[in-house]
Amino acid sequence: MVKERGEKVVATNRRARYEYHLEDVVEAGLVLTGTEVKSLREGRATIGDGYCTDYHGELYLENVHIPEYLQGTWTNHSAKRRRKLLLHREQIEKMTAKAHQAGHTIVPLRLYFKDGRAKVEIALAKGKKLHDKRQALRERQDRREAERAMSAHLRKHG
Structure with a gap:
């Protein structure tokens, strides 16, 4: 085996x-x-x-x-x-x-x-406290939006 x-x-x-x-x-x-x-x-x-x-x-x-x-x-x-x-x-x-x-x-x-x-x-x-969870959620959303904007920029100019 x-x-x-x-x-x-x-x-x-x-x-x-x-x-x-x-x-x-x-x-x-x-x-x-x-x-x-x-x-x-x-x-x-x-x-x-x-x-x-x-x-x-x-x-x-x-x-x-x-x-x-x-x-x-x-x-x-x-x-x-x-x-x-x-x-x-x-x-x-x-x-x-x-x-x-x-x-x-x-x-x-x-x-x-x-x-x-x-x-x-x-x-x-x-x-974690509630405000820590909200902060983590906000950071994740910001990171996603930044990645979306960068990929859109690359598609437009790449």
């Missing part, structure tokens, strides 16, 4: 970049069952509402929806179960210490396969 190479993104959390200021970004492995892996390989997962919690000195991914595998039998997994993250002890301690500060949380950014192994990119995040 040929070993998988490269990265295959299964799910991204675009809302996290809008809702939070991202500080530390870390790649973590996941402890999954067989049917969860098969469901992920089909590209079926939702991480929009996901977050990480500290439980007995370990980090767990919560509220991430990996639907049941369609061909699964009694061995199927529950869709929103708590999944253990695989990180080094120092990384766990650093992330949890910062997450216990007011206004901080740990959110998943994307779920993907890297060389055949399921990985999740998590980030230490601080919630």
Whole structure:
């Protein structure tokens, strides 16, 4: 069997970049069952509402929806179960210490396969205020308008 190479993104959390200021970004492995892996390989997962919690000195991914595998039998997994993250002890301690500060949380950014192994990119995040969100939206609109004007100019004179 040929070993998988490269990265295959299964799910991204675009809302996290809008809702939070991202500080530390870390790649973590996941402890999954067989049917969860098969469901992920089909590209079926939702991480929009996901977050990480500290439980007995370990980090767990919560509220991430990996639907049941369609061909699964009694061995199927529950869709929103708590999944253990695989990180080094120092990384766990650093992330949890910062997450216990007011206004901080740990959110998943994307779920993907890297060389055949399921990985999740998590980030230490601080919630944005409403005016920050408006500012980000305004900057995005300004950037789009500038790109539109430049492409129109190039079409006209190019």
